[in-house]
Amino acid sequence: MARxxxxxxxxxxxxxxxxxxxxxxPAVSRKQGRLLGRMESLGxxxxxxxxxxxxxxxxxxxxxxxxxxxxxxxxxxxxARHLGMDIPGLIKADHAVEGVVEMMLDATRHFDKPLTSxxxxxxxxxxxxxxxxxxSQISVGDWRKTEAGPMQVVSGPIGRxxxxxxxxxxxxxxxxxxxxxxxxxxxxxxxLNLKAGIAHLWFVTIHPFEDGNGRTARALTDMLLxxxxxxxxxxxxxxxxxxxxHKSYYDILEKTQKGNLNITPWLVWFLEALEGAIDGAEIITxxxxxxxxxxxxxxxxxxxxxxxxxxxxxxxxxxxxxxSSKWAxxxxxxxxxxxxxxxxxxxxxxxxxxxxxxxxxxxTLVTVVL
Numbered sequence: 001m002a003r004x005x006x007x008x009x010x011x012x013x014x015x016x017x018x019x020x021x022x023x024x025x026p027a028v029s030r031k032q033g034r035l036l037g038r039m040e041s042l043g044x045x046x047x048x049x050x051x052x053x054x055x056x057x058x059x060x061x062x063x064x065x066x067x068x069x070x071x072x073x074x075x076x077x078x079x080a081r082h083l084g085m086d087i088p089g090l091i092k093a094d095h096a097v098e099g100v101v102e103m104m105l106d107a108t109r110h111f112d113k114p115l116t117s118x119x120x121x122x123x124x125x126x127x128x129x130x131x132x133x134x135x136s137q138i139s140v141g142d143w144r145k146t147e148a149g150p151m152q153v154v155s156g157p158i159g160r161x162x163x164x165x166x167x168x169x170x171x172x173x174x175x176x177x178x179x180x181x182x183x184x185x186x187x188x189x190x191x192l193n194l195k196a197g198i199a200h201l202w203f204v205t206i207h208p209f210e211d212g213n214g215r216t217a218r219a220l221t222d223m224l225l226x227x228x229x230x231x232x233x234x235x236x237x238x239x240x241x242x243x244x245x246h247k248s249y250y251d252i253l254e255k256t257q258k259g260n261l262n263i264t265p266w267l268v269w270f271l272e273a274l275e276g277a278i279d280g281a282e283i284i285t286x287x288x289x290x291x292x293x294x295x296x297x298x299x300x301x302x303x304x305x306x307x308x309x310x311x312x313x314x315x316x317x318x319x320x321x322x323x324s325s326k327w328a329x330x331x332x333x334x335x336x337x338x339x340x341x342x343x344x345x346x347x348x349x350x351x352x353x354x355x356x357x358x359x360x361x362x363x364t365l366v367t368v369v370l
Contacts, residue, residue, distance in 0.1 A: 003166070003258065004165065004166065004205075004257050004258060005256070005257055005258075005259065005260065005261060006205055006206070008260065010261055012180075012205075012261075013261060014198060014201075014202075014261050014262075014263050015261055015263070016262060016263055016264040017262070020268065021194065021264065021267055021268070021271070024268065024271045024272070025191050025193065025194065028193055028274055028278070029191070029193070031275060031279070032193075032228070032278060035235055035236065035278055035281050036229060036231060036235070039233075039235050039285075042288070046288055046292055047233065048083065048085055049291065049292075050235055050284055050288045051083070051233050051234060052076065052079055052080055052083065052085060053284050053287060053288065054234050054237055054281070055079045055104065055105070055234055055237075056076045056079055057239075057284075058104060058222070058234065058239045059075045059097075059101055059104055059239075060072060060075055061239040061240040061243040062100065062104070062214075062215050062218045062219075062239035062243075063100055064243055065215075065218075065239065065242060065246060066214055066215060068096075070096065070097055070100070071093075071094075072319065073089075073091055073313075074091060074092075074093040074094065075097055075100075075101065077089075077092070077093055078093035078097050078098055082101060087312075088305070088308060088309060088312070089309045089312065095129040095130070096129070098126075098129075099126035099127045099128070099129055100126075100127060100215065103126050103127060103216070103219050104219055104222065106119075107123075107219040107222050107223040107226075108222050108223060108226045108232050108234055110232075111224075111232055115181060115184050115220070115223070120177075120216065123216060123219065124141050124209055124216065125140050127212045127215060128211065128212065133210065133211040133212075138210040138211055143170065143177065144173065144207075144208065144209055145170055145210075146169070146170040148170070148210055150167070151167035151170075151210070152164075152165065153165040153166075153254075164254050165253075165257050167205070168205075173208050176206045177206065177208055180203065192225075192227050193224075193228050194267065194271075196220075196221045196224035196225050196228065196270075196274075197221075197267050197270035197271065198267070199217075199220050199221065199224055200218070200220065200221045200270065201253070201263060201266055201270075203216065204217045204253065205257055218238060218239050218242070221238055222234065222238060222239075235281050236277045236280060236281040236284070237277055238273065238274065238277045241277035242273060244276070245273060252265060252266055252269045287317070290315070291312075291315040294311075294365075298348075298350065301350070304341070306327075306331040306333060306337075306341055309330075309331060310327060310331065310341070311350070311365075313330070314365050315365070321354070322363045322364065323360050323361065323362055323363070324339050324361070325338070325360070327341065346363075350365065351366065352364060352365075352366050
């Protein structure tokens with residue numbers, strides 16, 4: 001008896017209830033169209049800022065889903081350099097950050113280029129530049145090998161593990177991936193948003209790599225969403241939405257992979273998550289507009305380089321509370337210099353002390369009214 005959908009005789013002939021899906025697709029398409037129209041009205045510089053924010057979130061969250069926490073400033077700097085943006089305060093990114101950024105940008109910036117096994121292998125090699133996943137050596141830039149053993153999704157303590165899913169045997173991968181890639185590039189009779197949902201499920205079910213399958217699946221999802229919109233620029237993040245709903249994501253994935261080839265519930269979940277991601281773009285737009293408004297209102301102010309750097313950090317979403325010691329550490333200056341910088345901004349009406357504070361005084365930006 002088949003335990004997983006890839007063991008069923010008709011695999012991978014997916015089916016779904018067209019009436020149920022048809023109820024949801026128009027709303028998604030309308031929201032995509034409205035979002036793209038709104039972004040076009042912002043102008044080139046604000047569009048770039050919105051895309052930088054979105055891609056930064058996308059890279060951070062797609063790695064966070066896998067338990068890997070990347071440095072936000074490294075990610076932002078890497079993306080800005082790849083996009084050719086001239087912004088102050090860029091820092092050097094390590095190989096792990098560069099690899100994820102290069103994969104995500106190749107998937108979306110070159111969405112119209114064919115997906116091949118060589119392209120997937122190059123993405124995988126970029127994700128694991130040292131040939132290791134944590135402490136383990138893995139096969140990089142190639143499908144997983146039989147010697148690596150069965151590919152299982154497991155949770156729980158050692159000795160009492162729960163196996164949520166087991167991928168196809170490694171010996172099946174050449175045939176499985178050849179069929180997937182042929183389908184991926186073949187004309188699709190229907191909405192490409194739907195194809196993105198099918199591709200995501202199909203790829204993570206095959207699980208062709210020893211590691212990095214989730215990140216690759218999300219890159220493929222973004223690639224097909226870019227094809228659906230005919231636009232390489234990303235203004236919403238599916239990875240951020242999946243991270244926000246990670247429990248329900250893994251629940252529906254497990255149910256689908258242990259079910260039959262009618263994948264209607266999975267596609268309903270995917271389209272609802274896509275709507276949520278597009279709705280989340282409103283937050284991004286708000287941040288971008290607030291940042292533009294801030295600099296417009298303070299164009300005559302004489303800020304030094306340290307102040308400009310920290311103000312941009314605050315406007316982009318500073319993690320935690322700002323203190324003078326954090327200022328000194330980030331700007332590589334003395335505590336006295338940091339305190340003078342902060343007091344100057346308070347006098348200019350840009351920063352204010354937060355109430356309370358306790359042992360360490362914290363500061364926040366004065367609210368910008370749009």
